[in-house]
Amino acid sequence: MAKxxxxxxxxxxxxxxxxxxxxxxxxxxxxxxxxxxxxxxxxVREKKLEIISEIRAVSNEIGKLIWRVKxxxxxxxxxxxxxxxxxxxxxxxxGARPRVKKKAKIPKPELSAIEKIESELSAIEEKLARL
Amino acid sequence: xxxxxxxxxxxxxxxxxxMIKNKLxxxxxxxxxxxxxxxxxxxxxxxxxxxxxxxxKKIEFVDKALFRPxxx
Numbered sequence: 001m002a003k004x005x006x007x008x009x010x011x012x013x014x015x016x017x018x019x020x021x022x023x024x025x026x027x028x029x030x031x032x033x034x035x036x037x038x039x040x041x042x043x044v045r046e047k048k049l050e051i052i053s054e055i056r057a058v059s060n061e062i063g064k065l066i067w068r069v070k071x072x073x074x075x076x077x078x079x080x081x082x083x084x085x086x087x088x089x090x091x092x093x094x095g096a097r098p099r100v101k102k103k104a105k106i107p108k109p110e111l112s113a114i115e116k117i118e119s120e121l122s123a124i125e126e127k128l129a130r131l
Numbered sequence: 132x133x134x135x136x137x138x139x140x141x142x143x144x145x146x147x148x149x150m151i152k153n154k155l156x157x158x159x160x161x162x163x164x165x166x167x168x169x170x171x172x173x174x175x176x177x178x179x180x181x182x183x184x185x186x187x188k189k190i191e192f193v194d195k196a197l198f199r200p201x202x203x
Contacts, residue, residue: 020196027189034182041175048168055161062154069147072140 014020136144 014196015199016196020193023189023192023196027186027193030182030186030189034179037175037179041172044168044171044175048165048172051161051165051168055158055165058154058158058161062151062158065147065151065154069144069151072136072144072147074134074136076134
């Protein structure tokens with residue numbers, strides 16, 4: 001049976017074989033180029049990981065330094081009352097970002113408008129429930 | 132109510148604060164470097180994406196050509 005197959009092989013014709021070959025070669029070339037680039041990409045990643053570990057070390061050092069500062073400063077039981085701290089923080093925030101307070105004021109009328117709509121809606125719902 | 136710190140310790144605190152400032156600047160620099168590398172990675176991934184689409188088109192062409200044999 002196998003011998004018969006060899007005697008009369010069948011062929012499939014391919015239209016535009018040059019184009020086909022070109023496409024295959026180009027795809028192979030592209031894949032190889034991407035493999036090459038992947039190696040470079042891996043290097044970039046390794047560098048990034050190195051820097052991340054470096055930054056981790058630096059932040060650890062910062063933590064240690066802060067701890068040392070804390071240790072050098074006297075331990076006092078003196079603490080500002082909570083209200084005073086809040087006022088001082090608010091003052092600091094005002095000084096640093098004067099626009100923040102203005103922005104915070106803006107949503108108020110919007111909220112009230114939403115509240116109005118909500119109350120209207122609940123009124124309508126009540127009316128509907130009575131029907 | 133003022134709190135009093137020994138002069139030598141005060142100097143140490145100042146030195147430490149200076150060191151902390153330097154370390155923070157270093158961390159900032161490292162962070163911007165990480166950001167740069169991340170952008171590089173993103174750009175590379177974007178290139179890969181478009182490249183893979185190109186290859187996909189080529190393979191699709193080959194696939195179609197092989198499944199459409201010439202009629203003699």
